[in-house]
Amino acid sequence: MAVDEIRVRKRVRKNLGDLTPLVESLKRFGLMNPIVVNDRHELIAGERRLEAAKRLGWRTVAVRIVDDIDDVGELEMEIEENTQRKNFSTDELAEAYIRLDRMKNPGIIRRVLRAIRDFFRRLFNPRYRRRR
Numbered sequence: 001m002a003v004d005e006i007r008v009r010k011r012v013r014k015n016l017g018d019l020t021p022l023v024e025s026l027k028r029f030g031l032m033n034p035i036v037v038n039d040r041h042e043l044i045a046g047e048r049r050l051e052a053a054k055r056l057g058w059r060t061v062a063v064r065i066v067d068d069i070d071d072v073g074e075l076e077m078e079i080e081e082n083t084q085r086k087n088f089s090t091d092e093l094a095e096a097y098i099r100l101d102r103m104k105n106p107g108i109i110r111r112v113l114r115a116i117r118d119f120f121r122r123l124f125n126p127r128y129r130r131r132r
Contacts, residue, residue, distance in 0.1 A: 039067035045081040
């Protein structure tokens, strides 16, 4: 849907906070979760994502259109989206970054094992063979 077609009505969230990390995320990975609108193109959920997309100059965004919903249901969806999430615990986040670092900076043994694996894939799997 065109970004300028999405109308933002009165919202529960008054402060969008620092959108810089979200803008960077959208720039790098794209919009991972669609913005939710009703059949009148009024925003139900995803104001921060919408604003980040606008800052990037996007003309269109992926949306999920919810129809046959009243004002009560729309407000319930807005509240639900912003309350039914669970951030990583400190330990979970630390473990994730350790795993990511290991994947990005593998040790010599891991690099050798990957090279061997890739060699056998090319050798035995036609998909990986180079074309002659």
